[in-house]
Amino acid sequence: xxxxxISLHVLDIIQNSIAAQASFIEIxxxxxxxxxxxxxxxxxxxxxxxxxxxxxVENPYATSRTTRKVGLGIPMFxxxxxxxxxxxxxxxxxxxxxxxxxxxxxxxxxxxxLGDIAQTVYTSVICNENINxxxxxxVDAREFRFDxxxxxxxxxxxxxxxxxxxxxxxxxxxxxxxxTLYGGA
Amino acid sequence: MKTLQExxxxxxxxxxxxxxxxxxEAIRVVVGMATCGIAAGARPVLTxxxxxxxxxxxxxxxxxxxxxxxxxxxxxxxxxxxxxxEKVTYVKVTPDMVGRIVTEHIVNGNAVRDxxxxxYEAHNN
Numbered sequence: 034x035x036x037x038x039i040s041l042h043v044l045d046i047i048q049n050s051i052a053a054q055a056s057f058i059e060i061x062x063x064x065x066x067x068x069x070x071x072x073x074x075x076x077x078x079x080x081x082x083x084x085x086x087x088x089x090v091e092n093p094y095a096t097s098r099t100t101r102k103v104g105l106g107i108p109m110f111x112x113x114x115x116x117x118x119x120x121x122x123x124x125x126x127x128x129x130x131x132x133x134x135x136x137x138x139x140x141x142x143x144x145x146x147l148g149d150i151a152q153t154v155y156t157s158v159i160c161n162e163n164i165n166x167x168x169x170x171x172v173d174a175r176e177f178r179f180d181x182x183x184x185x186x187x188x189x190x191x192x193x194x195x196x197x198x199x200x201x202x203x204x205x206x207x208x209x210x211x212x213t214l215y216g217g218a
Numbered sequence: 219m220k221t222l223q224e225x226x227x228x229x230x231x232x233x234x235x236x237x238x239x240x241x242x243e244a245i246r247v248v249v250g251m252a253t254c255g256i257a258a259g260a261r262p263v264l265t266x267x268x269x270x271x272x273x274x275x276x277x278x279x280x281x282x283x284x285x286x287x288x289x290x291x292x293x294x295x296x297x298x299x300x301x302x303x304e305k306v307t308y309v310k311v312t313p314d315m316v317g318r319i320v321t322e323h324i325v326n327g328n329a330v331r332d333x334x335x336x337x338y339e340a341h342n343n
Contacts, residue, residue: 035257036256036257041256041257041261044251044256044261045252045253045256048251048252048253048256048283048285052285105253106253109253149261152261152262152265153261155265155268156251156261156264156265156268156283159268159281160264160281160282160283161283183222184222184225187222187225187226187229188225188228188229189229191233191236192228192229192232192233192236193236195268195280195281196228196232196235196236196277197271197272197273197274197275197276197277198228198231198232198272199225199228199232200268200271200272201272202220202224202225202228204272205220206220209219209220
């Protein structure tokens with residue numbers, strides 16, 4: 034079992050943030066062709082982990098099933114970055130939140146594709162309306178920023194994200210924004 | 219290009235639909251999105267449900283995600299809750315099964331028996 038795309042790891046890590054009761058999740062993708070690097074980070078303001086749990090979650094065999102807060106997701110993400118000449122770091126503070134960063138060497142044979150990050154953000158945003166998401170995506174000098182707090186302000190408190198028309202708008206907005214990063218008009 | 223102004227217009231247009239929705243109990247579609255589900259292909263399934271619901275403008279349907287449902291080998295797993303009825307669990311769901319589940323089960327109220335966990339377990343053991 035493995036993730037074929039980096040964006041699936043991101044989706045998986047977001048599930049941890051949700052389980053940690055985060056009310057804010059920031060997803061950041063930075064691609065620099067000059068530095069030959071792809072950096073991904075997911076940070077949240079969830080319940081965080083103490084030192085003991087933090088050490089444990091990077092080890093696939095030590096997760097206790099009863100808590101079921103984390104499983105194979107973190108070790109697989111770490112392995113995928115390290116296999117592609119990259120790095121992985123996890124910082125967490127109990128009561129403050131968790132930040133996971135993974136770096137990949139773009140030109141590495143084993144660097145997986147970023148994949149459909151729009152789908153990852155879209156499904157996470159629509160299904161977790163009570164959580165604010167900030168999604169930043171940079172490719173060299175271009176940047177796309179998507180902040181659900183801005184969407185919430187525009188829609189007001191009464192209109193849910195999962196209304197068909199709103200869903201369609203968000204999906205399209207993300208697709209267009211990301212398309213622009215990769216040289217589209 | 220999509221603009222926030224369009225979103226503002228959607229807001230004005232949809233306020234009526236929301237009030238209507240508040241009065242009816244929603245049908246819930248829940249997709250398992252733990253590591254096991256994601257690795258098995260749950261994301262395109264979740265997106266397919268969202269697309270289908272948006273396309274058909276089914277405002278009484280809520281698509282949601284959950285953690286591990288417990289039968290990882292049968293992921294992607296989708297549970298459908300219709301008000302007043304027993305939960306139906308679909309297993310090894312792929313995006314091309316979604317159209318039929320939405321039409322037959324969500325819209326018309328008849329579960330797609332061939333895709334259910336009961337049917338799967340009875341025919342694959």
